[in-house]
Amino acid sequence: MELPTRNIVIGEHEQTALEKDVWSDTFVKAYMISGGKREPIQLRYRGGHTRNYPKRSYEIVRNGKTYHYNAEYDDPSMIRNALSFQFFGWIGVPSPKTRHCVLKLNDQSLGVYLEIEGVDRYFFRRRGIAVQSLFYAVNDYANFSLLGPESQRKKSSLFKGYEQMMGRQADRNEWKAFILRLNTLKEPQLSRYLMQELDIDNYLKWLAGAVFTGNYDGFDQNYAIYRHKTRKKYRMIPWDYEGTWGRNCYGKKCGSDLVRVTGYNELTKKLLSNKKIRLRYKSLLRSILKTHFTVKKIDPVVLKMTQSIAPQIYKDSGRKWSLSVFDGERQLIRSYIQERRELIKEALRKL
Secondary structure (H helix, E strand, C coil): CCCCEEEEECCHHHHHHHHHCCCCCCCEEEEEEECCEEEEEEEEEECCHHHHCCCCEEEEEECCEEEEEECCCCCCCCCHHHHHHHHHHHCCCCCCCEEEEEEEECCEEEEEEEEEECCCHHHHHHCCCCEEEEEEECCCCCCCCCECCCCCCECCCCCCCEEEEECCHHHHHHHHHHHHHHHHCCCCHHHHHHHHHECHHHHHHHHHHHHHHCCHHHCCCCEEEEEECCCCCEEEEECCCCCCCCECCCCCECCCCCCCCCCCCHHHHHHHCCHHHHHHHHHHHHHHHHHCCCHHHHHHHHHHHHHHHHHHHHHCCCCCCCHHHHHHHHHHHHHHHHHHHHHHHHHHCCC
16 A cells, blocks of 8 residues: 655745754744645644754644654654554553655655654544643653752753643643642652542553653653643653664664663652552553563564555665665564563562
8 A cells, every 4th residue: 555645835935944944943834735635734843853864854734733744764664653652552542643654845755754643632632532731741851850850950940841732821830839749748648649630540551651662761751741621630642752662762772671660750750659559550561561562463563564664665765774774673673572571571570
């Protein structure tokens, strides 16, 4: 089955404005042709270190909905984000839908890109989730601590590391109050407070997803957190999961033991210090090991994804990785799953 094509049509003036400052967050106007339909869009570059790459990633707003078009330049398989989000769906964590496509710019092919659904009000509407507020964790100050990640000095603001996407100032203040109480309440008040304010079941599933996929960056940044409108509890959504399945976010091979089973960040630490919650987490990991984190379940998905993009990958001379590396990625992911399973089984004995 052929990949869908998305053609960005952009004027010279807008393209110059875009190139003038690749770090600008200002949108420019353009059009997108997809499935024979031409629609107005707003466009800007996205990403961190990737903005200086030969292939850049885009954020596009179309009909009020946000889509991300990731070049996945550092990932030789081009499927790690997509595979991770599918895995999160299996274990019961809402995560962005993805689709590989051929992206064109003024009819010139840019090669295979990953189209990722943005986490915005439409994301929640599609899933029937009532949402009060939404925050993005945009850098490693979003570590649930009172202190900065490297300096270990008090943060100038407890909202540092976050970007508010939905909600009011009062919601931002409530989030800062949550972080303050997390770090100042003592037991048993802390456990009672967390049970009242946090969807612990969702958090443990999100934690398990980061632990199984090996996303070292996902604990202190690259997540979205929202507050449910009627249940008044905070819940997690994963974001940016290309540094997984045996490679880091730069594409470098890393050990299957990179991420410890107990995860990282202050909230994780406080939750797992509660014996009942730790046992719930242990039971969840065992269940996922039996049902979802198996070569038998994951390998066919890897095969299907790689086969769907292979014809375009073989044609694309602008990629960072050689074709032989792309061809070896399925086996690398299989090996990662096998090794990670054994490491998690071993760690469960001590949890």
